[in-house]
Amino acid sequence: MILRRAQYELAGRVGGPFLASLDGWKRTLRARGRTPRETPFGPPLESLRKLKEIMTAHYFQARYADGAVPVAWVTSGFPVEVLRPFGFHAVYPENHAAMCGVQRLVPGLSDAVEALGYSRDLCSYARTDLGSVVTGQTPVGRLPRPDLLACCTNICQTVLYWYRALADHFQVPLVLVDTPYVYGEAKPHHIAYVRAQLEELVRVAERISGRRADPEALAAVARKAKEGTDLWADCLATGKSRPAPWTGIDGFFHMAPIVALRGTDTCNDYYRMLRDELRDRAQRGIGGLREERHRLLWDNLPIWFAVREVATLLATRGFNFVCTSYTNAWAEAGSRIDPEDLIGSAADSYTHIILNQDLPNRLGILRRLSREYGVDGAVLHSDRSCKPYSIGQVDLKERLAAETGIRVLLLEADHSDPRAWSREQADNRLTAFMESFE
Amino acid sequence: MIAVALGVDVGSTTCKAVAVDGKGRVVARRVEHTDPRIEQQVERVIRELRDETGAHGAPVGATGYGRKRVPAARALTEITCHARGAFAALGRAGVLVDVGGQDTKVIRIGPAGEVVDFSMNDKCAAGTGRFLEVILGRLRVPFDQVASQVARAERSVPVSSTCTVFAESEVISLVAGGEPLEGILKGLHQALASRVAALARGAPGEVFMSGGVALNPAMVAALREALGRPVQVVEEPQLVGAHGAALSVL
Numbered sequence: 001m002i003l004r005r006a007q008y009e010l011a012g013r014v015g016g017p018f019l020a021s022l023d024g025w026k027r028t029l030r031a032r033g034r035t036p037r038e039t040p041f042g043p044p045l046e047s048l049r050k051l052k053e054i055m056t057a058h059y060f061q062a063r064y065a066d067g068a069v070p071v072a073w074v075t076s077g078f079p080v081e082v083l084r085p086f087g088f089h090a091v092y093p094e095n096h097a098a099m100c101g102v103q104r105l106v107p108g109l110s111d112a113v114e115a116l117g118y119s120r121d122l123c124s125y126a127r128t129d130l131g132s133v134v135t136g137q138t139p140v141g142r143l144p145r146p147d148l149l150a151c152c153t154n155i156c157q158t159v160l161y162w163y164r165a166l167a168d169h170f171q172v173p174l175v176l177v178d179t180p181y182v183y184g185e186a187k188p189h190h191i192a193y194v195r196a197q198l199e200e201l202v203r204v205a206e207r208i209s210g211r212r213a214d215p216e217a218l219a220a221v222a223r224k225a226k227e228g229t230d231l232w233a234d235c236l237a238t239g240k241s242r243p244a245p246w247t248g249i250d251g252f253f254h255m256a257p258i259v260a261l262r263g264t265d266t267c268n269d270y271y272r273m274l275r276d277e278l279r280d281r282a283q284r285g286i287g288g289l290r291e292e293r294h295r296l297l298w299d300n301l302p303i304w305f306a307v308r309e310v311a312t313l314l315a316t317r318g319f320n321f322v323c324t325s326y327t328n329a330w331a332e333a334g335s336r337i338d339p340e341d342l343i344g345s346a347a348d349s350y351t352h353i354i355l356n357q358d359l360p361n362r363l364g365i366l367r368r369l370s371r372e373y374g375v376d377g378a379v380l381h382s383d384r385s386c387k388p389y390s391i392g393q394v395d396l397k398e399r400l401a402a403e404t405g406i407r408v409l410l411l412e413a414d415h416s417d418p419r420a421w422s423r424e425q426a427d428n429r430l431t432a433f434m435e436s437f438e
Numbered sequence: 439m440i441a442v443a444l445g446v447d448v449g450s451t452t453c454k455a456v457a458v459d460g461k462g463r464v465v466a467r468r469v470e471h472t473d474p475r476i477e478q479q480v481e482r483v484i485r486e487l488r489d490e491t492g493a494h495g496a497p498v499g500a501t502g503y504g505r506k507r508v509p510a511a512r513a514l515t516e517i518t519c520h521a522r523g524a525f526a527a528l529g530r531a532g533v534l535v536d537v538g539g540q541d542t543k544v545i546r547i548g549p550a551g552e553v554v555d556f557s558m559n560d561k562c563a564a565g566t567g568r569f570l571e572v573i574l575g576r577l578r579v580p581f582d583q584v585a586s587q588v589a590r591a592e593r594s595v596p597v598s599s600t601c602t603v604f605a606e607s608e609v610i611s612l613v614a615g616g617e618p619l620e621g622i623l624k625g626l627h628q629a630l631a632s633r634v635a636a637l638a639r640g641a642p643g644e645v646f647m648s649g650g651v652a653l654n655p656a657m658v659a660a661l662r663e664a665l666g667r668p669v670q671v672v673e674e675p676q677l678v679g680a681h682g683a684a685l686s687v688l
Contacts, residue, residue, distance in 0.1 A: 398640065401555065410557065424503065425541075429558065432517035436553040 008061060008068035008089075016057025023056065024049060040315035042287045045246060047254070047274045054270055055256050059140040065089040066144035070209045073146040073166065076259055077155040077353050078177065079346040081225045081337070082201055083148075084263045085217035086209035091143060092260045097128035101304030101416025103139050106131075110417060123385040124417035126162040133169060146172055148208050150201070154179040154356040156388045175204050179351045183358045186351045194347035202343070222342040225263040229334030231271035232258045236331050238278040239322040240373055243287030244295070245278045248321030249311040250288060252302045258330045293318030294437055297370055297406075299325045299396075300381035300389045301415040306423070313427060317434050323373040325365060329354045359392045363399055370404045376437065377407040379430075384414040409433040441465050441491035444484060445684025447519065447677075448476055448504025451539030451567060452650060454680040455483045457491040462526055462685050466491050467677055476507040499683035503540075511687050517545055517556050519682030524646050524672045525551030526685055532644040535634060535661065535669070536678070537651035539567045544637040557637050565633030567651045569602045573609055573626055577619060581654070588627060588656035591620035597629045605629070623656070631660035638665060645669045648678035 065071050072088040074080055080090050100106055106124055109131025114120055116134065118127060132138050149172060151163035160176060167174040177197045180190040202213050235254070238245050246254075254274060261267040281287075296314070298321045303310060311321070333353050338345035354365060370378065378400060380393045393410060401408045411429060414420035441457035449472060457466040466487050473479040488494050500508035501519040520536045525547055534545040542565050546554040559565050574580075579587060595617045599605040605626070612622050638645070645667050651657050652675035662669045672678050 407555070425558075428503070428515055428517075428541075432515035432553070432556060435514055435518040436556075 004064065004068040008064040011064045012057055012061035016060035017053050019060055020053035020056035023052065040290055040312065040318075041247070042243075042245075042281075042290055045250060045254075045274070045277060045281075047270070047277050050270060050273060051254060051256065054261070054266055058260060062089060062091060062140070062144050063142045064144075065091075066147070070147045071144045072148040072150050073163075074150040075152050075155060075159045075163070077333070077350060077355070078150050078152040079198060079201075079350045080150075081221050081263045081334075081342060081346060082198055082218070083150065083205055084221045085214060086205045086211050088148070088205070088209065089144065090260065091146065093129040094125050095256060095260050096132070096138065096140065096143065097125040097416060098304050099139055100128045100132065102307070104305050104418060105137070105139065106305070106416045107419055109135065109137060110419075120419075123156070123158050123162075123387075124414055124420075125385065126158055128416060129162070130165060133166065146170055148172060148204070149174040150177075151175070152177040152179060152350060154350055154353050156355065156386070158387075173204065173208070175201050177201065177350070179356055181358070182352060182356055182361065184361070186348070190351060191344070191347050194351050195344055198343045198347055218342045219339045221263045222337050222339040222345075224265065224268060225334050226337040226339065228258060228262055228264075228267045228271060229331060229337070231268060231275055233331035233335070234275045235271055235278055236323065236327060238275070238282050241282035242295075242374070243285070243289065243292035244320055244322040244373075245281035245286060245288060247288035247311060247315070248296075248298050248324045248327065249302070249307055251324060251327040252307060255327050255330055262330075262334065287320075289315050289318060289320045291318050292320050294377065294434075295320060295322045295373065295375045297321070297323050297325070297366065297373065297375045297378040298381065299366060299378060299393070300383045301326055301386055303381065303413045303421065304416045305418045306413070306421060306426075309423075310426070310430065313430055314434065319377075319434060321379075322375060323369050325354060325362075325369060328365070328369060355388050359395065362392070363396055363403075366396065366400050367404060370400070370406055375406060377409070377433070379409045379411050379433070382410050382412045384412070384420045385417065386415060407433065407436060441487070441493035441496055443496050443684045443688045444487055444493060444498045445519075445680040445682065445686075446480055446484065446498060446500045446502075446505075446508050446510065447516065447680035447683060448472060448480065448500070448502040448508060449516075449539050449650075449679070450503055450541075451571070452676070453479055453483065453502075453504070454677050455480075455487055456677050456680045456684055457487045457493055457496070458681070458684045458688065460688075462688055464674065464677060464681055464684075467674070467680075469676055472504065476504045480504070480508050497687040499685070499687040501679050501683040510683075512683075514683065514686055516541070516679050517543055518553060519679045519686065520648055521545050521547045521553045521682065522551060522685050523678035523680075523682030524648055526681065527672050527678070528646060528670070530644070532646050533638060533641045534646045534648060534672075535638060536649040537567055537630075537634060537647070537657070538649045539571075542566050542634050542637060544634070544641060546641050546643070555641075559633070559637065565600045565630055567649065569600065569605065569630060570626070570651065570654070570657070572602050573606060576606055576609065577613070577623070579619075579623065584623065584654055585656040587620050588624045588659075591618070591624040593621050594624040594628055595621035597622065597625040600629050600633045624660075627656050627660040628664070631657065631664040634661060635664035646672050648672045648675045650676045652676075 336349035497511040500510035
């Protein structure tokens with residue numbers, strides 16, 4: 001146990017950063033002698049190197065987590081702040097699945113679970129994660145075995161069935177936090193219901209970790225989570241400058257720490273650095289694109305396997321995604337957190353995340369982002385995998401266009417399964433959309 | 439006859455090319471099945487049009503899925519070109535329905551001929567020209583006889599699927615079940631029209647139709663019925679995209 005713990009700490013502090021710098025050297029060597037390609041993008045962010053270091057260290061450390069510290073697999077919308085004070089290492093299967101998506105590993109992993117009887121109509125994150133579990137394939141070397149599965153239905157109902165399948169596979173406890181869907185504002189009894197579940201979560205966490213709940217530690221994590229969220233919001237807000245100092249696509253990659261490391265110093269130190277860099281770029285007029293002619297809003301998850309391709313197609317004509325409802329969700333989720341009352345405020349906060357809100361509220365968010373970021377158009381990604389995010393988009397498209405006067409495109413794809421993607425047709429729709437601005 | 443600009447529309451099924459005069463009027467045209475060797479086909483078609491109209495130095499505008507293979511001064515999507523072509527022909531705002539080989543598009547054209555908004559069928563070929571082409575081939579009905587056969591139908595036989603593959607097997611079972619061919623054809627047109635009408639949902643204004651499928655009067659009638667609004671077919675509907683492409687370099 002002590003040895004395992006030492007290995008775990010060493011992996012996070014030394015091994016991970018070393019791996020990341022090794023990777024950095026490899027890239028530098030490979031780039032040497034190569035003529036720089038023509039690019040429509042501005043100079044890359046300096047912080048990117050640090051981001052890679054943090055995330056490499058996080059996943060490298062995860063390899064040694066089981067047996068060293070309690071391990072929880074959690075959904076992206078789970079109130080992880082409640083688990084951190086008990087020393088849990090949190091693994092985000094969705095974040096891992098996104099990495100598999102970027103590396104185009106999803107069809108193979110999905111085939112493995114489809115052969116077991118899972119439908120291709122299931123969310124590709126669920127298929128990727130279950131596929132990774134049954135085949136052992138992962139781009140991160142190894143995922144630690146969970147001691148606890150923690151699932152919150154504020155993002156979808158699929159997670160419940162997905163995590164039940166995981167619980168059956170690993171034979172470990174599953175904690176479900178059920179959040180009633182919000183029509184308008186959540187009712188006090190809804191929040192009380194979620195709060196009661198979080199109180200029970202504390203007892204489960206105590207039992208699994210063998211530690212007693214420490215109100216001071218809970219408050220400290222809550223403070224960090226709130227600060228991290230505010231810092232992330234500051235980073236996103238720099239996109240309001242003209243030109244925006246980065247692209248929404250950058251945001252998709254730089255959101256990894258606020259998802260997977262929320263409530264830690266590592267997360268907050270990183271976003272302080274990123275915020276300073278972005279503010280500096282904004283001040284000096286350095287844009288995410290060399291020439292920003294039109295500003296767009298992106299709705300829904302990114303198309304991980306084609307994120308660069310889509311951004312480049314748009315960037316060559318001066319179109320930049322200056323804000324996305326997806327990255328914005330992480331700037332809002334923790335904003336209601338109150339360190340004086342972590343449990344109560346987490347119940348409120350996590351009930352109100354975008355995917356748990358009705359269409360008028362979602363339209364309100366899109367309208368507000370459109371106005372605040374001064375966008376000329378919006379692309380609503382109709383994500384085959386993410387039904388809760390995609391349902392109602394036909395109406396959202398019409399309303400958003402009518403109420404704000406911007407042009408809106410509905411683009412069909414999937415967040416990580418390239419088999420639901422038709423490049424030529426997507427290219428055609430995006431090009432026609434851009435032509436309509438000229 | 440001197441033409442001043444050429445437009446080429448390389449679609450998934452047919453390749454269309456036009457030459458226009460200084461006023462943007464079509465003075466020569468070509469329509470052929472798309473050849474897999476796009477470059478050679480386009481080169482020949484352009485040469486023929488240049489020879490025919492004396493437009494040797496005229497610029498070329500390209501559109502359609504094969505537009506990137508065309509040596510053109512300007513390449514634009516079919517959405518933009520169909521809107522321009524239809525606006526040039528009709529001179530007013532409206533909702534343009536273009537049923538092409540693999541895409542069905544509903545384009546809202548603004549008062550200045552601009553594209554206000556558009557929607558398209560999703561990635562599969564359900565509800566497109568290819569759907570009709572495959573099923574008509576299976577039923578051995580020549581394209582020029584479709585309308586008269588549909589007109590003879592005493593009743594419509596409902597076809598529930600617009601998926602080309604499933605509809606084909608559905609039609610086979612209907613034929614095997616002794617249903618009349620004319621009624622099945624009518625049902626097919628209605629299935630396709632309801633699919634297209636769903637895309638045009640909520641788009642206000644006069645409805646125009648372009649694309650090769652608009653040459654089929656039975657389809658125009660089915661669309662009119664599904665929308666509950668009059669549908670005006672743009673003159674030479676198959677050439678609207680190529681015309682728009684030519685206008686873009688005029």
